[in-house]
Amino acid sequence: MAEEDDFSSLPLADRWVHKVWKVRKQAYEEAAQIFQKTPDEYDAAFRPFIQDPSLWKSAAADSNVAAQQDGLAALCAFLKFGGREGALRARQNAVTPIVEKCLSSTRAATKASAIEALLLFIEVDVPGPVIEEVLPVLSSKQPKVVAAALGSLTQIYHNYGCKIADPKPVLKILPKVFGHADKNVRAEATNLAVEFYRWLRDAMKPMFWNDLKPTQQNDLEAQFEKIKAEGAPKQERLLRSQQAAQERAPAGGGDDAYEDDGGEADEPAEMDAFDLAEPQDVISKVPKDFYDNLGSSKWKERKEALEALYAIVNVPRIKDADFHEINRCLAKCMKDANIAVVTQAAQCIELLAKGLRKGYSKYRATVMQPIMERLKEKKQVVADALGLALDAVFLSTDLTDCLEDITTYLVHKNPQIKEGTMKFLVRCLRTTRDVPSKQEIASIVESAKKLLSESSEGLRSGGAEILGTVMKIIGERGMNPHLEGLDDIRKTKVKEFFETAEVKAKDKPKPPPPAARAPPGGPPKKAMGVKKGLPGLKKAAPAAAAAPPPEPAPAPAAAPRPGPASKLGMPKPGGPGGLKAPQKRTLGGPGAASPRRPAPAPSPPPMEEEPPASPPPKPAPRLGLGRGGLAGRSLAKPAAPAMPAAPVSPPPSSGFTAIERAELEELRTANERLLKQVDDARHERAKLMSEIQELKNQNAGLIEDHTRDVLSIKAKETQLVRARSDADAAEQTNDRLRRELDRLKRALSKAEAAAAGPGSPGSPRMGFRTMSPTMDDMGIYRDVSGGRNRMSMVSTLSEEKENGDGGGGLPHPRSKLSPELRYNGSNASSGRGSPARGFRREVSMEEKEPRTADMGAYGGGGGGGYGDRAGSRTSSRTGRDTPSSVGGGGTAPATSGMESWKRAAEVTSQLKARIEQMKAKQASRPQ
Structure with a gap:
């Protein structure tokens, strides 16, 4: 106990840095109590800490967590009750230890006191220096320190907002902390970004958004969606300067001053990317x-x-x-x-x-x-x-x-x-x-x-x-x-x-200047009279001025004393020689009106009550001329000037105004009627224009349909022309086939005649030697002159070449005189390559073979081979032996003729079937 008494007797500054933590803890507690009891910020209790601000550094960085907690409590009391000078001195020594040692403490009270101390440092002055002290700590190697620093920044911006605390320095380092390896650091960075979004919205994105990963962007967007529905955030803590201004505002000048200072102030403009x-x-x-x-x-x-x-x-x-x-x-x-x-x-x-x-x-x-x-x-x-x-x-x-x-x-x-x-x-x-x-x-x-x-x-x-x-x-x-x-x-x-409509500019009525405000007693009577208007006073002066002066009396009995004259030589209205006396005397006249009373109801004076016409008065003399001037006129007959004033009296003027009003109303009614007609005509015109536009659209559609129909018709015409050409080609083919059929029929009849025997009527052997060299129906030239029988197969060979029968498929050329080989190598189709042509050539061979045999007999050639030059010529032309030379005898022609007749019958039946098929196809084609 003696030791403790000795510690308590030590000065507070010595106990503040004592090596025993209990002594330091007691010193912190005692200092906090002293600060709370001080009457003002100038108390002597603050002086040791203002002179030596490093004491706060040792308190914030105390090695004992219990003492550190009490040291931060003492610092908060010092900042709360002390002045601005002591806080500025302490800030340079205390902020960094608080961020590095206190924010990451395991004690909740220590962390709360540390954040409160940072907020008090900002409240006393401005946020900028405190944020500058916190930013270097974000590069610490300890993740818990970095996370704690980010949490303190979130609290700073949450309480003071981005209008007071500049967010630009922190926004620049956000990509770096988002890329930190520790998940707690990234979580605190997300909280800070969400807090920025509350104040800045999308204006903050250009500063760091592109540097984030897509996953982080999606997570932030999900967090942003939760606070989009919230209203505009408000500053929760005020600076000392703002508190002083708020306290001065009500006492500055009543309600008007309060409104001018901030009661009706516009909301501050939102910050955007340009400001950041x-x-x-x-x-x-x-x-x-x-x-x-x-x-x-x-x-x-x-x-x-x-x-x-x-x-x-x-x-x-x-x-x-x-x-x-x-x-x-x-x-x-x-x-x-x-x-x-x-x-x-x-x-x-x-x-x-x-x-x-x-x-x-x-x-x-x-x-x-x-x-x-x-x-x-x-x-x-x-x-x-x-x-x-x-x-x-x-x-x-x-x-x-x-x-x-x-x-x-x-x-x-x-x-x-x-x-x-x-x-x-x-x-x-x-x-x-x-x-x-x-x-x-x-x-x-x-x-x-x-x-x-x-x-x-x-x-x-x-x-x-x-x-x-x-x-x-x-x-x-x-x-x-x-x-x-x-x-x-x-x-x-x-x-x-x-x-x-939504606008940002609104015209506010400006208060009248102080000089234009009415005095407390109200406006003067003269101004009131002028404002309300006295028709008598306003209209009497023009009436008096318009009335012609009366004719001066020729011989006044006694000139009255003139009243006080005006600048123009005329008497003042209030003087005894003025014009008011005659007007008072003529109140009973229909055209007279009192200048002090309003004009009577508009009713024109009756014409019968007017006095008889009098000779026109003489022109009045100029002002200042004459014997006595205007002041020397006699007032003996004051009723004379009342009559000229009648035409300009208020009643006739008032009646004319009523007529004008009636005409004006009629004109207005006509104008409204015309405007309505113009509006109706405009609407009608708009309707007609819309109908015209619809008709134009329909016309365009009809033109398009017509164009499409024309194109379709042209396509059909093209198809029709093609069909007609196909029909013509089919007709030509039909004619050719008909001619071919006729030719085949003639060949068939000749073949039948040949099969009947050489001695029968119609046989080609009869009159063979008397025939001239002509071309028969089968296209074979015969020459019987000189006892020779020569056959020309040039046309037949050319036709076979055109139809593909020129030896295709055979190893060597086929003999044109062999009916068997010719028939076997031909197609079954009609035309130039049909078997009928082979049959014609067989008939020719039947005609030729007897003659050849006879010639062989005459020439000593015997029964085999061709004995004459014709035989050698035919043999050389065909390149192979003929059937007559192979068969050797006179029975070959008869056998060959019978077989040829049978083949011709078969070919004819086949040709008829094909012709019927072609006719059926031609009939089924569209015309």
Whole structure:
């Protein structure tokens, strides 16, 4: 116990660094109690720790976990009750030990105190220095330290938000921690990314998203989906400076001051990728051959050049440089004939405008008009790219700069350009944060009213949408004067768009200046009288001025004393010589009216009550002339000036106004009737135009059907011509076959005659020697002159060659005089290669063989072989022996004739069958 008493007697600073942990623990506890009891931040209890801030480093890095817990509690009390100076001094020594030693502690109280100490360090000053102290710890070799540091960063951004704590330094290192080998580190990195998404949404993705693995991206997307439905996050802890401002706000100037300081303040703009990213130099990365390729005659080279530029400028933020030449080339690409080049150029303009923001405003005049000229493109892909480019250009400027070009193209002759410009104006009105001036609103409203009378429904709806969006900005009361003259249908349409429009700029009524405010006692009576108006006072003066002066009396009895004269020499109305006395005396007259009383009901004075006509008065003398001037006139007859004042009295004027009102009402009614007729005519015209368009479409369909029918008819005609040609060919074939049949019939009859015997009538042997060399029906030339029988087979040989019978399939040429070989080698078909021709040649051989035998007998050749020159000639021509030489005798011709007759009968029957088949086929063909 003596030892403990000795420890307690030591100064607090000595016990703070004592080697016994219990002594240090007691010192930490005692310091925390002292800090809580201090009256203010200037108490002497804080002075030792302000002078020696390294004491907090030893407390945060205490080797004993129990003492470390109490040391962090003392630090939190010091930061909570102490001043800003002591906290700044302690921050440099305490943050790193807290992150390295305390956040990864196994004690929950120690971890909570460590995170609270970091949040208090930020609350006293700003978050930046604390985050800078935490980031180096993320490179530690111990995964638990890295995970604890990431958890502390998540708590910092959760409590103070990304508006107070800059997220850019942490976003840069997120890919590194996502690639850590420890799963706990990756889990804490995911929590930090989700916290960033609560504040930044998709604006944070360009900073690190492409560096993540697809699996990690999918996991994060699943986490993001859970918090998308949440509203905008709010800052949970305030800095000391924010707390002081909040405390001062109610006492600054009452309710008005509170509203000005923040009661009606607009919500802060959301952070985007542009605010988070660092500017990148892209102008130096443009290829040297970019301009040459962009001017190439091949569209693929131009498109590839633009794709290379797109890849270069596709960054969140671009460093400002000279982009005039690039924008001139991109504006020129808007006139390119290839839509792929136009689309790519529009995307490049969009990225440049988004990357430069306000720095792109100087290039607006170069690219905006070419883009709007290209809005005539009907392809939706191109139109979308051009619209996005225009929106990005508008964000770099304001409505005042773009309004002139917009109003110019709203009246373009091309309806496609007009519609695209109208949609662009609507988007501009929705996104602008500056309320347009009165002149700009008048110009926009005038252009929108012109669109209401267009024939296209899309343009009319667009005009109503423009008016509804303008009404949302300036309010219904401010828009009422601009809606005069519109019919109820259009006003209803404008109101519909007004109710659904969403704008960022709203016109707020400005309070009147202090000088214009009414005094507490109310307005003066004179002002009230002038404001309400006294018709008697206003109308009496013109009546008195218009009345001609009366004729001066010729001989006044006594000149009255003139009253005080005015600057023009006339007496003042209030003087005794004024004109009020005569007016009072003539109140009973029908044309008189009191200047102090309102005019009576409009009723013209009766004509019969007027006095008789008097001679016209003489012209009044000029002011200041005459014997006595105006002041010297006599007032003996005051009723004289009442009569000239009658024509200008209020009653006749009031009656004329009623007539004018009636006429005005009639004109208005007629105008409304005409407007209704014009509107009906316009609707009728629109209906007729739609019917015309439908008829045009039907006409186009009929033309297409007619063209299709004509083509079908031509195809049928072609088929008919082909069928006719086929029929003609078949007819020719039929004729040829008929002739062939006739020829075969004649050959058959001759064969029958030959079979009857050589002595029978009709035999070819009869009169054989008297025949002249002619060609018979079988195509055989005979020459019987000189006792010779010569046969020419040239025509038969040529026909057989044409039909493929020229020895095909035989090892050597076939004899033309051998009926057996000729028949066996022929086909069974009709025509030139038919067996009938072999039969004809057999008949010829029958005619020739007897003669040959006789000639052989005469020449001594005997019964075998050919004894004459004819025999040798025939033998040499055929190249082989004849049947007569082989058979040797006179019985060969008879046997050969019988066999030939049988074969001819068979061939004839076959030919008849084939002819019947061909006729059947010909009859079945379509004509």
